[in-house]
Amino acid sequence: MEYRKLGRSGLDISVIGLGTMTWGFQNTQAQAFEQMDYALEQGINFFDTAEMYAIPPSEKTFGSTETIIGNWFASRSKRDKVILASKITGPGLAWIRDGKSYIDKKNILQAVEGSLKRLQTDYIDLYQLHWPNRGSYHFGQLWHYAPKFNAQAEQENFLEVLHTMQDLIKQGKIRHLGISNETAWGMMKWLQLAETNNLPRIASIQNEYSLLCRHFEPDLSEIAIHEDCGLLAWSPLCRGMLSGKYLNNAHPEGARITIETRPEHRVLPQTDAAITKYVELAKKHNLDPCQMALAFVNQQPFVTSTLIGATTMAQLTSNIDSIALKLPAEVYTEIDKIRREFPMLY
Numbered sequence: 001m002e003y004r005k006l007g008r009s010g011l012d013i014s015v016i017g018l019g020t021m022t023w024g025f026q027n028t029q030a031q032a033f034e035q036m037d038y039a040l041e042q043g044i045n046f047f048d049t050a051e052m053y054a055i056p057p058s059e060k061t062f063g064s065t066e067t068i069i070g071n072w073f074a075s076r077s078k079r080d081k082v083i084l085a086s087k088i089t090g091p092g093l094a095w096i097r098d099g100k101s102y103i104d105k106k107n108i109l110q111a112v113e114g115s116l117k118r119l120q121t122d123y124i125d126l127y128q129l130h131w132p133n134r135g136s137y138h139f140g141q142l143w144h145y146a147p148k149f150n151a152q153a154e155q156e157n158f159l160e161v162l163h164t165m166q167d168l169i170k171q172g173k174i175r176h177l178g179i180s181n182e183t184a185w186g187m188m189k190w191l192q193l194a195e196t197n198n199l200p201r202i203a204s205i206q207n208e209y210s211l212l213c214r215h216f217e218p219d220l221s222e223i224a225i226h227e228d229c230g231l232l233a234w235s236p237l238c239r240g241m242l243s244g245k246y247l248n249n250a251h252p253e254g255a256r257i258t259i260e261t262r263p264e265h266r267v268l269p270q271t272d273a274a275i276t277k278y279v280e281l282a283k284k285h286n287l288d289p290c291q292m293a294l295a296f297v298n299q300q301p302f303v304t305s306t307l308i309g310a311t312t313m314a315q316l317t318s319n320i321d322s323i324a325l326k327l328p329a330e331v332y333t334e335i336d337k338i339r340r341e342f343p344m345l346y
Contacts, residue, residue: 001043001323004304006083007203008228009176011125013046013083015298016323017232019309020047024054024064026254026311032068033075035316040081042320048206048232048307050087050130051115052096056260059095063118070120085126085232086115087180087206091133103133104157105164112173127165128178128206133157136181137215138208140265142346147185158189162199169200178232180206184219191227202229204304209233211242211278211293211335212271212345221302230304233297237308237319238266242293244279247272254311266346274342281334287325290315294322296335 003012018039023032036047053065066086073079088111089101101107115124131138134154137145168174177200179190187205194201205224209216209231216224216231224230237243239256246267251258257267282289297306310316 002298003045004230005228006126006176006304007230008201009203011083011176011203013305014044015303015305016044016294016320017046017048017085017305017307018044019234019307020049020065020069021053021055022256022309022311023068025056025061026054026256026259029068029071031311032065033072034313035310036069036072037076038313038316039320040078044320045081046083046085046305048085049119050089050128051111051118052087052089052093052130056262057093062095063114066115066118070118074120079121083125084119084121085128085178086119086124087128087130088112090129090131090136103129103161105160108161108164108168112168116173123172123175125175126178126203127168127174127176128180128204129161131181132179132183132186137183138181140263140346142215147183155189155193158193159197159199162190162194162197165200176200176203178202178204178206180232180234182207184223187220187223187227187229191223191229204230204232206232206234206307208235209297209300209303210236210238211296211339212238212266212274214339216302221300224302231300231302233300233303233306236294236297236306237290238293239264241266241271241275242278243290244275247275247279256311268346270342271345274338274345277338277341278335281331281338285328285331287331288318290318291322291325292327292331294319295325295327298323298325299327 002015006013049065054061089096091102134149165177179202190202257264279289282292308319
């Protein structure tokens, strides 16, 4: 396994991070325990979760993934071996805090206490804001997102959040702060306000990034590199689509998109066309399509950790093994050609 610094925190986290959102819906607790045991044995020390997991989100499964992780900590006594990340949910879900899950002091304090109890731990290493109060261009909102908000009010909220996080850090309940599904404006404001007011500095940004979704380039990637605030890349296999298993309108039993209860904005004719090209490229070079896609993300200079998610041990093993794959220059050249043909898919 390889390790990289988590911002300026001093923590070294594994380049492959263990995503957990299927636990409690697609995966049982026993299967999740097996995944955590194996991941830790392979050198993965970074686990990422959120209060709203399992996915697809529902009132019934809220908090179930954190509960499973907490039970694993209690069973294995290996809390000190894991750098644990969790998240507070942004606005929009009716069953979380009576539909008033605006990210502010009141909700942060309530959310942190709930997560700590479910996780059976005294502290969370990286506490992240799942998405901004003002909305996000992720989750299929790219074509409609418009920055229509009161910038002064947003900055005042940022300061309230930073002061709250500072208090939680002093209490030892969280160690570091991260953002997620943010824009370049938001990222720089968080950094600027922290520096100007001597408040906790964000250590990471968790946004979607894959061969099919490269909105992080070029502006956010520039900030990530030069401000020491790297990307935690979610959905690096685009919900498993880069495996090719959904091509030709296939719906494998039990697969993520097959069971998804929400509309899937990624399934498009042009997306399938691009996936076909990437799968053919992998086969041309005798590569596994998923490992090629993960290796591409792993090797980006602005990426701190690639967050994998698996529902089977075979998937998990293969995904972790991508750390050993170094893509040759000719593969990058062909990836660039495919990207120019399909520059912006969703």
